[in-house]
Amino acid sequence: MRLILLLIAATLAPGFPQQRTPAADEVLKREQQRVDSLVRGKLDDLAAMLSPTLTYTHSSATLDTKETFVESLRSGQTVYKSLSHRDVLVRFPTPEVAILNGLSDVDVVVGGQAQHVPLRFTIVYVRKNGVWLMEAWHSARRPA
Numbered sequence: 325m326r327l328i329l330l331l332i333a334a335t336l337a338p339g340f341p342q343q344r345t346p347a348a349d350e351v352l353k354r355e356q357q358r359v360d361s362l363v364r365g366k367l368d369d370l371a372a373m374l375s376p377t378l379t380y381t382h383s384s385a386t387l388d389t390k391e392t393f394v395e396s397l398r399s400g401q402t403v404y405k406s407l408s409h410r411d412v413l414v415r416f417p418t419p420e421v422a423i424l425n426g427l428s429d430v431d432v433v434v435g436g437q438a439q440h441v442p443l444r445f446t447i448v449y450v451r452k453n454g455v456w457l458m459e460a461w462h463s464a465r466r467p468a
Contacts, residue, residue, distance in 0.1 A: 379461075382463065427443065447461055
């Protein structure tokens with residue numbers, strides 16, 4: 325009976341399964357390092373955390389590669405002032421792939437225009453040669 329109640333509760337529970345494991349903690353730490361490097365303008369450190377095959381889909385539907393994303397930061401076209409995540413879920417479809425979903429609030433200057441952008445995001449990290457690299461970012465604006 326107890327097992328049946330647990331299964332029913334799990335089925336009715338809102339949200340998605342969260343895998344809190346040492347690997348999930350490692351990926352979350354890596355993501356926070358990426359955010360810190362992005363906001364602090366440590367662009368060489370940031371670039372080292374991005375996969376060579378990165379796709380970065382902005383909430384505006386603009387698609388960047390690693391090269392175009394980093395170049396927009398180096399040129400000052402895009403300057404991230406703050407970025408904070410919350411309600412982040414991590415799951416592992418395979419041991420070498422981590423998918424993060426969550427909410428983010430971003431303060432960014434694009435082309436000289438300051439913007440506050442509330443987002444829902446999906447991030448894909450892939451472990452390559454033992455290092456977690458961001459493989460994909462995809463975001464959509466959410467109501468403020």
